[in-house]
Amino acid sequence: MTASNIIPLSLARPGSLVRIIHVQGGRGAFKRLFELGIIPGETVRVVFNDAGPVVVERGGTRFAIGRGLAAKILVEVVG
Amino acid sequence: MKEIRVALAGPPNVGKSTLFNMLVGANRFVGNWPGKTVDKYEGFFEHMEYSIRVVDLPGTYSLNAQTEEEAIARDYIITEKPDVVVVLVDAVSLETTLYLAVQVLELYDRVVIAVNKIDAALKRGIHISTEKLSRKLGVPVVGISALRREGLHDLVDTIIRVAEGLETVRRLKLDYKGLDYYAREIEHAIKGCPKISEYPLEWSSMRLLEGDAELERTLQHYCADALGLVEATRRRVEEGLGSPPSLLAASVRYSFIDGVVAESVTTTGVVKREVTERLDKILLHPVAGPLTNLGIILSVLIVTLTVNTGFPIKQLLELTGNSELAQVFEKYTISGLFSSLFDSLSNVLAEYLSGIRLPAFLVSLIVDGVIGGVGAVLTFLPLVFIVSAAFGFLEDTGVMARIATANHSIMRRVGLSGKSLMPLLLGFGCNVPAIMGTKILETDREKLIASLIAPLIPCQARLVVLLILISALPATPMAKVVALVSTYAYSLLLVAVVARVASTFLSHGEKPELVLELPPYHRPSLRVIWWFAWDSTLHFLKKAGGIILGLSVVVWLLLHLGPDGFTEDISSSIAKAIGEALTPLTAVMGIPHWQVALALLTGFVAKETVASTLTVITGTVDPVEAVQKLALTPAQIASLIIFITLYTPCLATVATFHTQFRRYKLTILLIAYEFAIATVSAVIVYQALNLMGF
Numbered sequence: 001m002t003a004s005n006i007i008p009l010s011l012a013r014p015g016s017l018v019r020i021i022h023v024q025g026g027r028g029a030f031k032r033l034f035e036l037g038i039i040p041g042e043t044v045r046v047v048f049n050d051a052g053p054v055v056v057e058r059g060g061t062r063f064a065i066g067r068g069l070a071a072k073i074l075v076e077v078v079g
Numbered sequence: 080m081k082e083i084r085v086a087l088a089g090p091p092n093v094g095k096s097t098l099f100n101m102l103v104g105a106n107r108f109v110g111n112w113p114g115k116t117v118d119k120y121e122g123f124f125e126h127m128e129y130s131i132r133v134v135d136l137p138g139t140y141s142l143n144a145q146t147e148e149e150a151i152a153r154d155y156i157i158t159e160k161p162d163v164v165v166v167l168v169d170a171v172s173l174e175t176t177l178y179l180a181v182q183v184l185e186l187y188d189r190v191v192i193a194v195n196k197i198d199a200a201l202k203r204g205i206h207i208s209t210e211k212l213s214r215k216l217g218v219p220v221v222g223i224s225a226l227r228r229e230g231l232h233d234l235v236d237t238i239i240r241v242a243e244g245l246e247t248v249r250r251l252k253l254d255y256k257g258l259d260y261y262a263r264e265i266e267h268a269i270k271g272c273p274k275i276s277e278y279p280l281e282w283s284s285m286r287l288l289e290g291d292a293e294l295e296r297t298l299q300h301y302c303a304d305a306l307g308l309v310e311a312t313r314r315r316v317e318e319g320l321g322s323p324p325s326l327l328a329a330s331v332r333y334s335f336i337d338g339v340v341a342e343s344v345t346t347t348g349v350v351k352r353e354v355t356e357r358l359d360k361i362l363l364h365p366v367a368g369p370l371t372n373l374g375i376i377l378s379v380l381i382v383t384l385t386v387n388t389g390f391p392i393k394q395l396l397e398l399t400g401n402s403e404l405a406q407v408f409e410k411y412t413i414s415g416l417f418s419s420l421f422d423s424l425s426n427v428l429a430e431y432l433s434g435i436r437l438p439a440f441l442v443s444l445i446v447d448g449v450i451g452g453v454g455a456v457l458t459f460l461p462l463v464f465i466v467s468a469a470f471g472f473l474e475d476t477g478v479m480a481r482i483a484t485a486n487h488s489i490m491r492r493v494g495l496s497g498k499s500l501m502p503l504l505l506g507f508g509c510n511v512p513a514i515m516g517t518k519i520l521e522t523d524r525e526k527l528i529a530s531l532i533a534p535l536i537p538c539q540a541r542l543v544v545l546l547i548l549i550s551a552l553p554a555t556p557m558a559k560v561v562a563l564v565s566t567y568a569y570s571l572l573l574v575a576v577v578a579r580v581a582s583t584f585l586s587h588g589e590k591p592e593l594v595l596e597l598p599p600y601h602r603p604s605l606r607v608i609w610w611f612a613w614d615s616t617l618h619f620l621k622k623a624g625g626i627i628l629g630l631s632v633v634v635w636l637l638l639h640l641g642p643d644g645f646t647e648d649i650s651s652s653i654a655k656a657i658g659e660a661l662t663p664l665t666a667v668m669g670i671p672h673w674q675v676a677l678a679l680l681t682g683f684v685a686k687e688t689v690a691s692t693l694t695v696i697t698g699t700v701d702p703v704e705a706v707q708k709l710a711l712t713p714a715q716i717a718s719l720i721i722f723i724t725l726y727t728p729c730l731a732t733v734a735t736f737h738t739q740f741r742r743y744k745l746t747i748l749l750i751a752y753e754f755a756i757a758t759v760s761a762v763i764v765y766q767a768l769n770l771m772g773f
Contacts, residue, residue: 026323034329066593
């Protein structure tokens with residue numbers, strides 16, 4: 001794995017499978033992310049990533065994540 | 080009969096209100112949590128020799144007390160110590176929904192886990208072993224389908240057995256590894272601190288480490304020294320372990336959940352959810368999404384409002400020259416039928432009361448004051464019901480979450496979230512359901528901002544008055560359209576400006592970040608929607624109804640009492656005196672007419688009353704004629720148009736706002752700020768147009 005594989009979630013291509021590597025933050029809206037299981041180590045599928053919020057799917061549940069937050073979630077593309 | 084107190088907890092979208100309503104049926108009550116704006120649902124049912132009282136806790140993803148709802152759920156469990164807490168999880172989305180269950184289990188032991196939608200999961204090839212789940216979680220687990228009433232008997236039996244101590248239950252203790260070491264340091268510091276000791280010690284120390292606003296406030300109040308230590312410890316965790324404690328703790332809980340799920344769930348076949356895939360491709364599309372969503376919102380709004388009052392179809396018919404059709408149409412809308420019913424009712428009553436020689440004063444008080452007030456309350460009920468049903472429908476189908484997502488980027492610019500678009504647009508019809516609709520918003524701050532700005536949106540009652548005033552303008556039809564459009568544009572501009580200012584003050588300019596679950600689409604349950612709409616309507620009737628009725632009677636008294644006692648003539652009433660006293664104020668905006676001041680005063684009851692008051696006091700039959708009789712200049716009319724659009728919201732809106740927040744300061748703020756904005760705007764418009772020679 002090269003370092004170039006690690007990108008912010010906001011730049012991940014729709015349809016790709018990504019593993020969350022690091023989340024830069026721990027308060028406010030980030031806590032909600034953690035509660036919903038968007039945490040390092042988890043793998044999510046990117047469903048939509050266009051102009052609006054990024055939509056990801058994990059364990060049969062879809063989540064919309066604002067672009068500001070998505071830019072602070074570092075992921076590794078795994079598929 | 081023995082009473083068992085049950086609290087029902089669960090994250091949003093798991094079918095908690097369905098389960099609650101299925102259990103208690105018609106024996107339910109809606110109220111407010113003490114001191115909060117959140118609705119409280121309570122009910123009871125009987126089973127064998129037990130009377131089981133159920134409290135439906137607000138739907139939350141966790142017990143972190145980040146929102147009012149979470150604080151309520153947590154405080155209820157801790158202070159009320161219910162005999163049993165039932166935590167609902169979703170079989171289709173087990174991992175995410177188990178998070179709350181784990182948090183409850185860390186706090187409390189007398190718990191039953193109900194796995195809902197077990198039938199839907201089975202259809203998708205998801206097999207869940209409740210036995211294995213139960214072994215891992217340490218409390219009984221029951222599979223149910225709330226909507227189909229499957230497994231409910233088993234659930235109730237289990238609740239009784241737990242309440243009677245016939246089941247072994249234990250509080251969950253997770254291994255937080257490195258975090259435990261730091262948590263223990265906090266444990267020492269907070270031991271013996273009053274208030275904090277109401278919670279289990281290791282629970283509150285872990286929560287404090289994660290960062291818990293409510294516990295921190297308590298600590299600040301009682302043991303401020305310990306708070307410094309908590310903050311320092313949190314920083315040490317970040318340095319030592321490389322991540323904030325909130326993330327580390329969530330990771331520990333999720334790895335526990337992953338282990339539980341891996342052991343108790345087997346999946347056969349591929350999980351396919353074509354409907355969700357396909358619909359999301361449209362509703363969340365960057366271009367088609369916002370358009371489709373807007374289409375859905377507008378059709379919902381038009382249908383709900385049209386059925387109720389004819390707006391905006393009636394106005395469209397009038398504009399296209401079908402005024403007769405418009406009349407007929409309006410007559411058969413719900414409020415049309417209501418008002419003709421009330422008209423005939425008050426006529427019959429007036430005749431009867433005069434017949435039994437009741438004094439004219441009492442007849443008028445009963446017929447115009449009381450019956451009029453009751454009519455005002457009742458005409459709102461269908462509107463509240465229909466709007467609640469529409470909102471319930473959008474929430475239950477899963478469409479609302481998409482609307483919130485697709486519109487988030489736009490609404491974020493004024494400091495609001497995408498979800499707020501829906502209630503705000505309702506404001507064009509009526510501000511009352513708009514304010515009630517802000518309940519669907521996520522944070523208290525956002526509920527308040529949206530409720531403060533909603534009354535700036537010109538509702539249909541104001542449109543009626545605007546159209547009359549604009550018709551009285553000596554101008555070309557084109558200029559009239561421009562006047563109407565600019566009035567709306569100006570109000571909407573103010574909505575955006577005030578929203579921004581309010582969010583700067585209330586949240587220090589922090590823009591809401593979206594983290595939203597998009598539940599799978601599903602066919603709505605009519606029964607659930609009915610309950611929701613019915614409860615909201617009853618709640619409105621009980622809470623706002625009294626205020627509206629009371630204020631209507633007060634205004635009646637002002638209009639019918641004068642220096643010589645009861646009077647039929649409005650121009651010898653107290654109201655006229657008040658109108659005259661207010662004239663210096665209206666003179667500031669260029670209109671030194673007591674008639675206008677009085678009309679604006681009655682406009683507080685309902686905005687459309689401005690027109691009828693003007694007709695009565697000028698002795699004319701047509702409101703347009705009334706405006707002309709006052710010989711107002713175009714600058715004066717324009718000033719009036721702006722003032723009426725923006726000034727103090729009507730009585731029903733104020734009552735609804737007050738019931739929602741129940742803080743006099745906020746209610747006064749709403750009235751005062753709108754009054755100030757309206758006055759300033761009207762003065763500017765008048766002076767500008769006057770200078771231009773209009």
